[in-house]
Amino acid sequence: MDDPGGRLAALRAAVLGGPGATDRDLRRAAASGAAPGVWSGYVRSVREASYRVSEEDIAVLKAGGIGEEEIFEVTVAAAVGAAFDRLEAGLRAVAES
Template sequence: MEPTDRLAALRAAVLDGPGVTASSLRQAAASGAAPRPWTEYVRAVRDASYLVSEEDIAALKADGLGEEEIFEVTVAAAVGAALARLDAGLRVAGPS
């Protein structure tokens, strides 16, 4: 399987595959445009994941969100950020 095929499969599995959360929420998290109560959390995961703390997770749980939901949105935000950075790097590198 080619790397581009693997990336497409990853994107499809994370953003469009079955899950507890709606695909539209995962796609929004991947793009960085998630609605409340996810907005700040998704921004933190995408921009400074090393700063995400147990308190951030506890706040989401206090809002009534479950661990599976938090996991799926976290993965979607992280994969979205990674793919955006990869795309930017490939544009800078130019055609191979």
């Protein structure tokens, strides 16, 4: 990636590797789209069609004992992971043309 200031790398490192209420492995899994258990469908929705995530989806997670901070962190990790996947695909397409 063309990022002389390293801002994109810093963003990825902060979201996926920084301190948080959730385990770093869970955030990395969410970013890759391979989140385990109860997170699986939610992460898929965030990555593929975030506009479809509803209050009901959040309520299901909360009913399972997951707090708002954890939901926020996993949501951000999934969104950042999807954004990086799309950026990298776009850069590959440009390089191939």
